[in-house]
Each structure stands twice: as structure tokens, then as C-alpha cells.
Amino acid sequence: MVFAVGLSSCQKFEDLEKDPNRPGDVPPSLVFTRVLYKLYYSPWSDQMRWGQFHCSNYAYYDDQEYDWTTTDFNYNQLKNVNQMISEATRVGLADNNPYSAIGKFFKAYFFVDMSLRLGDVPMTDALKSLENTAPKYDTQKAVFKQALTWLEESNTELQTLINSNDQSLTGDFMLGNDLKKWQKVVNSYKLRVLIALSKKESDTDLNIKAQFANVVNNPTKYPVMTSLDDNLKFTYNSSDTKYPLNQDNYGQTATRNNMAATYLNTLVSLKDPRTFIVADPAPAKIKAGLTASDYEAYVGASSGESLDDMSTKMLNGEYSPISKSHYYSSYLGEPCIQIGYSEVCFSIAEAINRGWVAGNAEDYYTKGIKASWTFHGVTDVETKWTAYYAQPSVKLSSTSASALTQILTQKYLAFFQNSGWEAYNNYRRTGVPTFLTGPGTANSGRIAKRWQYPSSERTTNATNYNAALTSQFGAATDDINSEMWIIK
Incomplete structure (x- = not known):
């Protein structure tokens, strides 16, 4: 017993501290x-809502506000x-x-x-x-x-x-x-x-x-x-x-979101065949006599519209929903x-x-x-290209x-539901396309230009935090509407 106790007393504290149930090294x-x-x-x-590709018309889930x-x-x-x-x-x-x-x-x-x-x-x-x-x-x-x-x-x-x-x-x-x-x-x-x-x-x-x-x-x-x-x-x-939109969450997301005008109405104005893939026609337009093959049947909502108005108009069938067949028919998506x-x-x-x-x-x-x-599933690309171009x-x-x-507009259209912040980043850099504002976007009708630093910086790194703000913006104010160096 004395011998065993002696051996245990020679063990290093670092060895005893290690959790045998958790790996210390990983590949x-x-x-x-x-x-x-x-x-x-x-x-x-x-990021896609703030890129004005789609809108939330139901406040419980999301909104279009740039009050970051x-x-x-x-x-x-x-x-x-x-x-x-x-x-x-x-x-x-x-x-x-x-x-x-x-x-x-x-x-x-x-x-x-x-x-x-x-x-x-x-x-x-x-x-x-x-x-x-x-x-x-x-x-x-x-x-x-x-x-x-x-x-x-x-x-x-x-x-x-x-x-x-x-x-x-x-x-x-x-x-x-x-x-x-x-x-x-x-x-x-x-x-x-x-x-x-x-x-x-x-x-x-x-x-x-x-x-x-x-x-x-x-x-x-x-x-x-x-x-x-x-x-x-x-x-x-x-x-x-699973793809974020699928048949399991159709009832939760499909009716509470709709297509945004900045994106969809641009496609419509260009008579772009991606229109028929990404969106369904507005029900009110079909009721009025248009067909799903008519570009005019597709209508996006302004991201600047109030949620109350957008929700009412969506219920009335005035706006295009997200394409059910393309985005809610499987778990794989694109x-x-x-x-x-x-x-x-x-x-x-x-x-x-x-x-x-x-x-x-x-x-x-x-x-x-x-x-x-091709990525979004347009068929017969070369056949449709001549009339389009x-x-x-x-x-x-x-x-x-x-x-x-034109280049920047098409680049924006290609960013639909991919590439994270890039649609917003390119808009902020170039102003293309024109982002829509109004009561629904808040922030006094402005598109925010940056985020604020993590709140912990104000307490744990205050001196450097305030110096960085002053150096960039002329005052120690962490303002989402201030212009950072890259866009000045």
C-alpha cells in the first residue's frame, strides 16, 4: 500500500488534469x-434578405430592417x-x-x-x-x-x-x-x-x-x-x-416569405428565364388572366414596404411566392x-x-x-440566348x-441565394443595383454600411476600440452608417 501511494504521488499534476474521456489531439x-x-x-x-433577394412578410420570423x-x-x-x-x-x-x-x-x-x-x-x-x-x-x-x-x-x-x-x-x-x-x-x-x-x-x-x-x-x-x-x-x-427550404418546412417558410422586387422585378424587366425557375406567379395576376408563362405575372415586393402592407398584399395574392416546385420538392435543393x-x-x-x-x-x-x-436550371440555354441577348x-x-x-447588375443576379455577403458588398461598393428603402428597412431610409463591434470590446479593450473608431470615423462613435476605408 505504501509503495502504491508513493507511485501515485510521483504523477505530474498536468497528467491528472487531463480528461481521459476527451481527446487531447485530433487529426x-x-x-x-x-x-x-x-x-x-x-x-x-x-444575408440574402439584406441583399434584397427575398423578403419576410411575417414579423415573428424576420424583417428587412437595416437597424444593425x-x-x-x-x-x-x-x-x-x-x-x-x-x-x-x-x-x-x-x-x-x-x-x-x-x-x-x-x-x-x-x-x-x-x-x-x-x-x-x-x-x-x-x-x-x-x-x-x-x-x-x-x-x-x-x-x-x-x-x-x-x-x-x-x-x-x-x-x-x-x-x-x-x-x-x-x-x-x-x-x-x-x-x-x-x-x-x-x-x-x-x-x-x-x-x-x-x-x-x-x-x-x-x-x-x-x-x-x-x-x-x-x-x-x-x-x-x-x-x-x-x-x-x-x-x-x-x-x-438538408437544403434550408424543403417539404418539411413549407408551411412555416413558404407563405411567410416572398420574392423581393430588387431581384425579381429586375429579372422580369430583362425577360430573364430565371424568373420562371425561382418564383411562382402572383396568384392575383393569374386570376386576372395572365399565365405562368407571362413575365408580367411575377411581382416582387419592395424591401422598403412595411410588414403590415406586405403581409396583406401577400395574402391578397399580389406578390410572387418562392417557387414551390424548385425549392420545396426535395431535401437536396441546389x-x-x-x-x-x-x-x-x-x-x-x-x-x-x-x-x-x-x-x-x-x-x-x-x-x-x-x-x-445553367446553375439555376435554365434549359436550352443557347436556344433562348439569342432573343435574350x-x-x-x-x-x-x-x-x-x-x-x-450591366455587368454589375448581372453579377448581382448571379449571387441569388449564394456567396454570402457579396451581393450587399458589391452594392455598397458600386450602388448597383439600387436597393429599395422605406418604412420596412428602418434606419431612417438608409442602407446600413457596417456593423458595430462586439459589445465586449467596449469593456475589455476600450482604449484600442475607441482609438480605432476615432481613427476611422473621426469620433469614438460606433455608427452603422459610417463609411469604412474601403468604400471611401
Whole structure:
């Protein structure tokens, strides 16, 4: 007995502290899967309502108000990225491995996502745990500059891994562990980041135009998406990841939501065949003698309309519901794109229009539209294309300003129920399309331009929080209508 007690007394406290029922180490693939889930933005979400694709007409569930308050930081996701990289090293992978290379893409993605919602955010001093519990804020410019560096390094490292035929990536439910597709994602996302900086094209420190042209003009070094097969997308199944709209929740969501005018009425005005796929005709229009084949039978509600008016009009059949056959007939729905080929096409078309890179803007513009048509299920694309593109409102104008509006409008239409915040981000950057406002959008008829920082910053990091507000907006006021650096 004395001998046993003596042995137990020699055990280290750290060993006794460990929970035997919880793993201390995990494969990097499991962390990778978790990070990938956190990258995902769902369709039919708040972001889609604020992108004015659909509306809620039932106050209990949602509204269209832009009276935003606080949002979350992405540091939990970023901590997982760092953990994923550490676990890859722990299991014996080389310093350059798929998890570390894609980890740099994740860092760029989560920091940019966070900065686009808020403005300046802690970056250099962040994620240091107890070493620094009150991190200083980095400027939004610094965040974007670092993100572009990470993306450059990610591309280079992925190419090295591809050349060596590295097969060590597992846990990838979006791209099937295909490093070549991941390299295309990295560079396609880089184009997104660069085009988001269009208002800073004269900044010689960032050199946006040259960086964009370098990607487009060097497809061997910087491959980008070339088809819908390259999309970074979330695919649904009939068990644990059902499409958000399905036959189980038709009674809850279908009648309490309807299509928004900013999106649907634009489709109708262009006589776009996506109209008949995404929406059902307004019952009152059918009762008045129109058919489901008439564009005029499809009507979206203004996001600025009061909920009382919208609800009444929806009950009266004046607005188009979400397509029952397309969105409520199965659990599978359509994959939700996070970064996609259509977006790449429109970004390149925009860059050509802006004079950043040589090329045929019309070619990329038409490819982008056709890709979106195909994704949303338009049949006989080439047959329908001739009449569609013959419309002056669709055929790319020879006037630069008009052509830019057309490119941005079609880019917006392609973002329907995918790509998270990108429809809103592009509207905020360009003003296209015109977002509708009124009593229903609140915020004194304004579209909010940012979110407030997490409330914990006011108490745990007040000095740096107030300094960041003053530096950005001229006063220590966390105002959702203030303009952050990227849109000034």
C-alpha cells in the first residue's frame, strides 16, 4: 500500500488534469472539416434578405430592417485554423503541407470577411491568448494587404504540393481533397478581394490593377475557375444537411416569405428565364388572366414596404411566392456556392471595363450569365440566348458607364441565394443595383454600411476600440452608417 501511494504521488499534476474521456489531439483533417463548415454562408439567410433577394412578410420570423447592432469577430474560426496547422505538424507532415497552404487562404478569408463587416480589426496582435488580451486594431488597408500576401503564398505552396503529387489532404467535403481545385479557389478569391478594392485603384502601395492583371494574364501560375465544376460549394443531402427550404418546412417558410422586387422585378424587366425557375406567379395576376408563362405575372415586393402592407398584399395574392416546385420538392435543393465561376467572369469583365486588364469584357460577361443560367436550371440555354441577348437592356453597351452597370447588375443576379455577403458588398461598393428603402428597412431610409463591434470590446479593450473608431470615423462613435476605408 505504501509503495502504491508513493507511485501515485510521483504523477505530474498536468497528467491528472487531463480528461481521459476527451481527446487531447485530433487529426488535422477533423479541424479542417470544422473550419470549412464555418466558411459556409447559407441560402435563404439574413444575408440574402439584406441583399434584397427575398423578403419576410411575417414579423415573428424576420424583417428587412437595416437597424444593425453588433456582429461577431471571426477569431474562433481563426484559432481553429492555427490549430489545424499545428496538428498537421504534430502528425509529421512537412512544413509545407495542404493544411498549412489552405490555412493561409482561410486566414485571408476570415480576416477579410470580418473587416468587410466592421472596418479596422485586430490582426497583428490578435490570437496571442494571455500574451495580449487587449490587442491593437490594424487598419482595414493593412488587413487587405496581408490577406493578399497570404493568398500569394497559398498559391505558391499549393503549386509545389501539386507538383509533388501530395495526397495528404483529407476531410474536404466541398472539393473532394483536390488541390488543383483549391488553387483555383485561392486565385478566384484573390480576384474577389482585388475587385473589392476598386475605389483604391490609384493606391500605389496596393498596386491593385497590376495584381489583378498578373492573375488574369498568367493562368499557368495563377489558375482560376473555368467552369461551374470548379465552384467552392456546399452540397446538401437528405439526412443531416438538408437544403434550408424543403417539404418539411413549407408551411412555416413558404407563405411567410416572398420574392423581393430588387431581384425579381429586375429579372422580369430583362425577360430573364430565371424568373420562371425561382418564383411562382402572383396568384392575383393569374386570376386576372395572365399565365405562368407571362413575365408580367411575377411581382416582387419592395424591401422598403412595411410588414403590415406586405403581409396583406401577400395574402391578397399580389406578390410572387418562392417557387414551390424548385425549392420545396426535395431535401437536396441546389448546392450553395461560396466562391463561384460566374463571379469570376463578372469580376474580370468589370476589370476589363475599368481598364485594369486587356481583354474582351463582353466575352466574360456572356459567359457569366450563361453559367448562372445553367446553375439555376435554365434549359436550352443557347436556344433562348439569342432573343435574350438581342435586348438593348442586356446586350453589353459600347458606352463604358452603361456597360459597367450591366455587368454589375448581372453579377448581382448571379449571387441569388449564394456567396454570402457579396451581393450587399458589391452594392455598397458600386450602388448597383439600387436597393429599395422605406418604412420596412428602418434606419431612417438608409442602407446600413457596417456593423458595430462586439459589445465586449467596449469593456475589455476600450482604449484600442475607441482609438480605432476615432481613427476611422473621426469620433469614438460606433455608427452603422459610417463609411469604412474601403468604400471611401
